[in-house]
Amino acid sequence: MGALAESRPGPHRILVVSDAWHPQVNGVVRTLTTVVKELRAAGDTVEVIGPDRFASFPMPGYAEIRLAIAPGRKLARMTEAFAPDAVHIATEGPLGWAMRRICLKRGWRFTTSFHTRFPEYLHARTRIPTAWSWAVMRRFHEAGSGTFCATPSLARELAGQGFTHVVPWSRGVDLARFRPDAAAHGAPETWEALPRPIFLYAGRVALEKNIGAFLALDLPGSKVVVGDGPQRAALQKRFPHAHFAGYRENGALARAYAQADVFVFPSRTDTFGLVLLEALASGTPVAAYPVTGPLDVIGETPVGALDEDLRAACLRALGTDRARCRAHAEQYSWEACASRFRDSLVPVGG
Known part of the structure; x- marks a missing residue:
């Protein structure tokens, strides 16, 4: 019952099923897009x-x-x-559940990945007890042969929630795209x-990102939000002195960092x-709360500051050696991320 690479050498046929895919713009889509590109470059059919x-x-x-509507039959035909050789289910949406049913019906092994804390998000919006949602998530993932997760702290959390097949799978960053000299290229x-220093948030503008906690801080200089999402209009109204730059991609996003x-x-x-790695690759230090993600990417390294007092973290991060930030990001590569992904897949037939 070994891994895919052990069961059959050479290129493989890998199926990835995800409710998060283009034209969506988020971390899950960026991760899967880049990993798929790396796998194809290595010879696999994905x-x-x-x-x-x-x-x-x-x-x-x-x-x-x-969200896909009743995808089961069509998905089964596509799968057939x-x-x-291997199936990976990336999300717990309609497509994810449908693919899970197909695999269980056929007696196929499969892997999953844990990208999003849906129990906390649902609780914030609907007050549904997190214990109920965690039970559903556990049922979804435990049917597979491995749940990929990005950080050691998340792995410990999942283990505490009763997940028994947690597999480490870190992330990477495009070091050619996100770099310190990106600021010198393109239109300003x-x-x-704006008055310096500039404190930047980049990403989806949504409730779970807790952007209001940043914009409410008493900080010198200016606050900039790059990105779009359902909470943008409300935040702009609440924080009129912050600068909302809207969605940026490609070179414009790299310049912003x-x-x-x-x-x-x-x-x-x-x-x-x-986004933590993208900022660091651009030479920009990070200020964050000491929680999963920042604790794993930043930790005790001198490339930013973690503090329950986010204002204190922002002020301490100022003046951080930008060259150290870049050097820290260089430890992460998408090639290694894709290789780990491939090595952790399992053959459908066991």
Whole structure:
């Protein structure tokens, strides 16, 4: 009952099923997109099945996220046509549950990954007890042969919730795209002339990101929010002195990181936070709470500051050696991330 690489050498046919896929923009999509690219470059045949291939409806509260409607039969036909050597289920949405049922019906082994703390998100929005949601999540993942998770602290948390097949799977960063000299390339942003220091948040503008905690801080200089999402209008109204730059991608996002003095990560619920690595690769220090993600990426290293007093963390992060930030990020590569992913897959036939 070994791993995929041990069961059959050479290239493999790998099926990834995910409710998070293009045109969505988030950390899960970025991770899967990059890993799939690396696997294909190494010779594997990878098929990704996402909600873009099904009739779908917008997720309540997140219109940009589409959920597949009754995908079971069509998904089964797609799976049969592809004939995978290994199946990985990336999310716990309609597609994830449907693929789980297909695998269990056929007696196939599969792996899953834990990207999002849905129990906490649901509790924040609906007050549904987290114990109920954790029970559902545990049922979903424990049917598989391994649950991939990004950090040691998250692995400990999952173990505490009764997960018994946790597999470490860290993340990477595009070191060519996110770099300290990115600020010198491309058109300048309107917020570059704002009073310094510039404290930056970049990512989805949503309730679970806890952005209000950052914007409410009494800090010198300016606060900038790069990104879009369902909470943007409310935050702009509540914090009129903050600068909301909207969605940025490609070179513009890289420039935003490099032009900031401190990257502020106010989330308490993210399982990793790819943006942490992107900021560090750009030479920008991080200020965050001491929670899963920042504790694993930053820890005790001198590339930022972690504190329950987020204002204190922001001020301590100022003046951090930007070269050290870049050097720290260089320890993470997408090639290693993809290799670990592939090595942890299991053959469908056992």
